[in-house]
């Protein structure tokens with residue numbers, strides 16, 4: 001495991017910003033952190049970075065204690081903070097050169113990433129828009145040859161096209177062997193980019209979901225025109241079936257669709273609708289009243 005936390009907690013006086021959070025992240029995984037404002041995402045990232053001392057529990061990266069061995073931990077990672085600051089008087093290319101030298105990283109790789117993000121490197125940082133600065137900061141963060149990349153809301157301020165590019169770059173970094181941990185408010189990009197998602201609520205880890213499992217889940221709705229025949233034993237385990245008083249039926253499927261559709265084809269149904277459940281349903285189970293970006 002590259003990251004391991006054990007009952008990791010952080011209190012500010014009476015407020016539990018993070019409570020007894022335990023999880024592992026294997027190498028080569030993209031892990032998303034989801035939760036509304038104040039759920040504890042940044043606190044968790046700062047504990048992993050060793051910027052905060054845990055009130056109790058421990059966080060380890062590559063076996064190193066994140067707080068006590070933070071210098072060694074920092075050699076293993078690149079971090080993009082939510083409020084990344086760059087030198088305003090440098091232009092894009094000088095910025096990439098500065099950080100490549102600092103991290104003993106490849107400038108060529110920086111330039112390639114900047115090209116992918118369609119950055120104009122001749123502009124000074126102070127003349128860049130917020131989105132352009134964010135892209136430059138991302139190119140800086142994805143350049144070093146380190147096993148772990150931590151991104152705090154990497155796509156804030158970016159338009160949807162650039163968001164897609166960022167998700168692609170994150171996946172490419174994973175394919176090169178990096179482990180990526182990122183927090184986001186945008187459900188669709190978490191679903192597109194991540195292998196696994198941690199859902200935080202008021203400082204507690206309330207769910208861990210594998211995106212492939214979420215993708216396999218479907219909701220099927222239909223109107224009954226007669227009685228249903230019994231559900232075949234092979235399907236009982238993987239579906240949840242509800243009938244309402246006005247002749248509607250809802251089936252939640254957690255497995256392969258084909259055998260279920262085979263059974264449904266022989267049922268007296270009309271107006272059949274099938275939709276993927278997606279991460280939104282998982283998120284709303286824990287945060288029913290919270291708005292989040294699609």
Ligand SMILES: Nc1ncnc2c1ncn2[C@@H]1O[C@H](COP(=O)(O)OP(=O)(O)OP(=O)(O)O)[C@@H](O)[C@H]1O
Pocket residue numbers: 012015016017035036037038039040041042043044
């Ligand atoms: N230095 C601090 N002193 C006191 N309380 C703090 C401090 N830092 C964070 N908190 C509180 O801890 C809780 C978790 O905050 P955190 O910043 O980790 O949430 P978040 O999930 O990152 O939110 P956001 O999406 O808004 O960035 C919040 O209630 C916040 O007000």
